[in-house]
Amino acid sequence: MTQMIKIALASTVLLTSLNAGEIIKGSGASFPYSVYQKWLKAYNKESGVRVDYIKKGSSKGIKDAKARAVDFAGTDKPLSPKVLRKNGLLQFPGVVGAITMGYNVPGVDGLKLSRSAIVAIADGSITHWDDALIAKENANVKLPHEKLTFVHRADGSGTTYNFTYYLSKVSKKWRKSFGAKKSLSWPGDHHIGGKTNSGVAALLKQTEYSVGYIDYADAKNNDITMATVENREGNFIVPTLKSFQTAAAKASLDPKKDFYAVIADPKGAESYPMVAATFILIPSEKAKTNKDVTKFIDWCYVNGQDIAMGLGFVPLPDSLTAKIRAYWDAKGIK
Amino acid sequence: MEKIFQKLSISSATLVFVILIGIFITLFIAAKPAIDEFGFDFIVNPDWNKEVVVEITDTQIAVEDLSDQGNEIIDEDDMEITDEDDIIEDEDEVMFDEDEEGTLTTTIYGGLVPIVGTLLTTLIALAFALPIAMGIAVFLAEIAPKNISHIVGIAIELLAAIPSIIFGMWGLYYFAPIVADLVGGYQVSLLTAGLVLGVMILPFMAAITRDSMNTTPGVLKESAYALGATKFEVIKDIIFPYSRTGIIGSIILALGRALGETMAVAFLIGSIFVLPSAINDPTISIPVAMANNFGEASGLGESALFYLALILFVISFAVISIAKFYFLKKAH
Numbered sequence: 001m002t003q004m005i006k007i008a009l010a011s012t013v014l015l016t017s018l019n020a021g022e023i024i025k026g027s028g029a030s031f032p033y034s035v036y037q038k039w040l041k042a043y044n045k046e047s048g049v050r051v052d053y054i055k056k057g058s059s060k061g062i063k064d065a066k067a068r069a070v071d072f073a074g075t076d077k078p079l080s081p082k083v084l085r086k087n088g089l090l091q092f093p094g095v096v097g098a099i100t101m102g103y104n105v106p107g108v109d110g111l112k113l114s115r116s117a118i119v120a121i122a123d124g125s126i127t128h129w130d131d132a133l134i135a136k137e138n139a140n141v142k143l144p145h146e147k148l149t150f151v152h153r154a155d156g157s158g159t160t161y162n163f164t165y166y167l168s169k170v171s172k173k174w175r176k177s178f179g180a181k182k183s184l185s186w187p188g189d190h191h192i193g194g195k196t197n198s199g200v201a202a203l204l205k206q207t208e209y210s211v212g213y214i215d216y217a218d219a220k221n222n223d224i225t226m227a228t229v230e231n232r233e234g235n236f237i238v239p240t241l242k243s244f245q246t247a248a249a250k251a252s253l254d255p256k257k258d259f260y261a262v263i264a265d266p267k268g269a270e271s272y273p274m275v276a277a278t279f280i281l282i283p284s285e286k287a288k289t290n291k292d293v294t295k296f297i298d299w300c301y302v303n304g305q306d307i308a309m310g311l312g313f314v315p316l317p318d319s320l321t322a323k324i325r326a327y328w329d330a331k332g333i334k
Numbered sequence: 335m336e337k338i339f340q341k342l343s344i345s346s347a348t349l350v351f352v353i354l355i356g357i358f359i360t361l362f363i364a365a366k367p368a369i370d371e372f373g374f375d376f377i378v379n380p381d382w383n384k385e386v387v388v389e390i391t392d393t394q395i396a397v398e399d400l401s402d403q404g405n406e407i408i409d410e411d412d413m414e415i416t417d418e419d420d421i422i423e424d425e426d427e428v429m430f431d432e433d434e435e436g437t438l439t440t441t442i443y444g445g446l447v448p449i450v451g452t453l454l455t456t457l458i459a460l461a462f463a464l465p466i467a468m469g470i471a472v473f474l475a476e477i478a479p480k481n482i483s484h485i486v487g488i489a490i491e492l493l494a495a496i497p498s499i500i501f502g503m504w505g506l507y508y509f510a511p512i513v514a515d516l517v518g519g520y521q522v523s524l525l526t527a528g529l530v531l532g533v534m535i536l537p538f539m540a541a542i543t544r545d546s547m548n549t550t551p552g553v554l555k556e557s558a559y560a561l562g563a564t565k566f567e568v569i570k571d572i573i574f575p576y577s578r579t580g581i582i583g584s585i586i587l588a589l590g591r592a593l594g595e596t597m598a599v600a601f602l603i604g605s606i607f608v609l610p611s612a613i614n615d616p617t618i619s620i621p622v623a624m625a626n627n628f629g630e631a632s633g634l635g636e637s638a639l640f641y642l643a644l645i646l647f648v649i650s651f652a653v654i655s656i657a658k659f660y661f662l663k664k665a666h
Contacts, residue, residue, distance in 0.1 A: 030629075057629030149520070154605030154622075156630025177385065182630040185383045185607045192520050192616045193605030195626065202506050206521055 024292055026053040028061020028074030031158035032095050032278040034217065036074065038307045039300045046303075051296055058158050058182065065089055065281040072293045073281040076158025077182075078260045088284045090331055091258045092324045094297065096248040096314040099163050099274040100239045102204045102224035103211040105129060105144065111227045112137040112236050115273075118229070119171040121150055121211060122163075123178075124188015129209060137236070144209070147190060151203045151212030154193030156183035162276035163213045166264040180262075198222075213274075216244070217312030231273040232265055239272055244314040247271035253320060255327040275314070282333070290333040298325070298334075361647060364640035371634065372443060376641060379444025382607040382623075383635065387439050443638035445620075445645060447607045451524070452619040452646065454610070455599060456592040458528025459535055463588065466532075467539035468581075472569055474540070475547035487544070494537035502601035505530040510602060519614035522604040527619070530602055531595055535588035542587065546580020547573050582661045586654050593650050596621035620646040 026036070033055040040051035056064070058075040065073035066087045074094065084091055101113055101121075108129075113121075117133045120126045126133060130143040153160045165180035178184055186193075192207070194200035200214050201222040211227070216239060219226050228236045237243050250271050251263035265273045280297065282290050301324075305315040316324070328334035362369075368376065470490065474483045509530060510521035517525065550573050558568045574581070604616020605626055620642050631639055 059630045059632050063632075154600070154618075155626035156628075179385075183383070183627055185381070189608065191606060192522055193618075193626075194522075195600045195605065199506070199601060203522065206507075206511055 024049065024051040024072070024289065024296060025070045026051065026072040026074065026293075027056050027064050027070045028053075028281075029058045029076045029158045029278055030055035031058075031076050031097060031162075031215065031276070032074060032313070034311050035095050035304070035308050035313050038311065039304045040296070042304065042307060043296055043299055046299070049292065049296065057156060058161070059156075062281065065283065068283055071282070071286065071289045074278060075281060076161055076276065076278045078262065078277075078279050079258075079281070080260055081258050084258050084260075084281075089281050090284050090290075090333065091260070091279050091281050092255075092297075092327060093253055093259050093277045093316060093320070094280045095308055096244065096251075096263070096275055096277050096316060097312070098216040098239060098244045098247075098272060098314065099159060099166070099213050099276065100216050100219045101211060101227040101229060101274075102201070102214045102219045103227055104204050104207065104225065105146075105209055105211075108138075108141055108143065109225070111141065111225075112230070113227045114230045115170045119167055119174055121148070122152075122167055122186070122213075123174065124150065124186070124191065127190060137230070146209040149207050149210040150186070150188065150191040151200055151207065151210050152186055152191060152193055153183070153197070153200060153213075154195050157197075158182065158276070158278065159197065159213070159215055160184070162262070162264060163274065165262050165276075166274050169265045215312070220312050229273055231269075231271055232267060233269045233271075235269055237270065237272045241309055241312070241314060243270060243272035244275055245317070247273070247275040248277075248314050249317045249319070251275075251277065251320075253277065253323070255323050255330075259324075259327075284331065284333075287333060294328050294333055298328075358644075358647065361640055361644045365637055365644045367634060368443065368637035368641040372638070372641070376443065376445050376638075377449065377645065378446055379442070380446040380607075380609055381442055381444045382447060382638075384442050385439045386442050441634065443635065443641075445638075445642050447609055448618050448620045448623045448642060449645060449649075450609060451603065451617040452593060452621070452649070454524055454617075455528045455531055455603065455619055456589065458525065458613075459531035459592045460585070460589065462529055462532030463536045463539055464585070467536050467543060467584070467588075470536075470540040471543035471547055472573075474544045476565070476569055476573065487541075490537045490540050493533075494541065498534065498595060498597040501530055501534050502598035505598060506601045513614075517614050519612070520604060520616050522602050523614045523616050524603065524610050525613045527599045527603040530598055531592050534595065534598060535592050538591065539584045539588045542584035543577070543581050546577035546583070549580070550576045582657065586657050589653055589657065590650060593646065593653070594621055596625045600625055 033053070036053045040053060044050055053074070058077055061070075061073035061075050062079065064070045066089070079089065079091060101118060103111055105111070111134075114133070114137050117126070117137070120131075120133050126148055128145055129148050130145045131148075135143055161180055161182045164174075164178060164184065167178070168175035168180050178187075192203060194203040194212075197215055197218040200212055201218050201224060204210050204212050204214065204224050205222060214224065216226075218224075226239045228238050231237050246268055247266045248263070250266040250268040251261070253259045253261055253263065259279065263275055263277050266275065280293075282293055284290075301316060301321045308315045325334065372379070470486075474487055478486065505526065506522070510526050513523070513526045513529065514521040554572050554576065555568055558572050563571070599619055600622045603618055603622055605618050605622055606616050607618055607623075608616070610617040623642060624639050627635065628639060
């Protein structure tokens, strides 16, 4: 009996230690989780290497990376080169996603939202749908005099961070009073919070006369009507993969600064404004595991484009992936 | 053998105490920064995660400089964490205006909204579930024929076994629209959350009450019937007084579950830090605030969440001990 227990114990220890050598562990941001999850499955099929990614949120991902609890961490908020150096971390972008303004107003199609209208919706100053700020851009649509309900994320999230970052870039007033945050107590008295993106999607679908920010993938999967949004140049851009790609190509992500930049509200006449890059952090001293990580990410850049687009994300443009490879080379982790 | 058995059972009992005190101490230590910062005002302050502009006078700056030197290492780590919520600077835009130089903002946290939300949802749930649970229990224990009572009993136990996330999804997709149609207002609200919570605690109350009613000795009931009592009189005057302890026990258990329920309520309460002015307004409860914000919390925000946890701990403890001591003493 004891013999058997010993054998069983020994073999489990042996098995886990064998496996441990091949598992690449990651944790962090939930925004790109669906993409990473499909990428690592496809990579596992192709190469046999097991990659794990646990969604804990950006803050916990950053903490894990600092504590060296994982081989790589995902974060929606990039760290500044100074913080990276202090903690011995390296950083590069993983994938680009987009946030849309989903709405549910019976009888209204092709809603256009200007930059100031989006800010006014978020800060609660628009209370009814026929508000002049919305009506101005929608002359051909009959807007009802109904109470507007703003739907937002209840839980802390990278989506909220990227949306409020966009608002901060568009409006000085917003920047001063709220700033960019992963969760905040929203102003106004006609808003409700949904848990996770699916929760927001459900609320948007079930609550008439509602509007809210939601990532493109969830909006598409739930058949939520998305508003056309004014960009930096004053053009109204329909949220499509193509307009996201145009925006991503304009983003100024610089390897010299460890790609430290939030890409919201980019230049370009055809760029969709509410785009967001999500980043990967790796500890600089683990040269061997880092090579495994970059091999996995590189495989995803090359082979994961269809997967990303299928989920409503934008693969990084070739010009950018070339820069990232050079960055890896320079840091000796390719 | 006898001794070992005795020791084992004693250590099991002490383990409960050790864990309880351990949790309390951990919560207290983690909540300490928020307790120091906000004190008891936390309980009555309705503002959560609100930026407040602090005007700094010269003396204050001097004091801060001094304290900075004292615990530089700790402060540096803190700074970094609060940094994570800050806007990063962009090359093509200066993110901060010059006129902000003289001002500094701090974030304040107050727990009034989640505390009120927790108490109100629990109250609604209890008010909804109590009469129905008593009805079920009386029906099962006294009125229903044996085979029907058996089937309904199984159904109730099954209801108790449903994971709370399923109640949350069911509530959000099917129950919330019905509630909104009936009473108006938002689909996710205090009322929706309270009612679904009521459905969740129903089986506990019903099952335990039924069991304690079943312990009423047959002799007592038969003597009452022999004296000419009706069924209603027997239930009212014999069964209820006899099983009072069990009924209160079931309410206490249900209260404990309702106070701490997280997942289902998170989907249904609307999760906004605003005091409800009507029963169909959205608000937030303590467990929901913690579940929603823990993943991305850091620094003082995380500590404030622990403060909330501590308050929930104390509330549950207080409610349950009051119920236990007051009602049970009365019962004996």
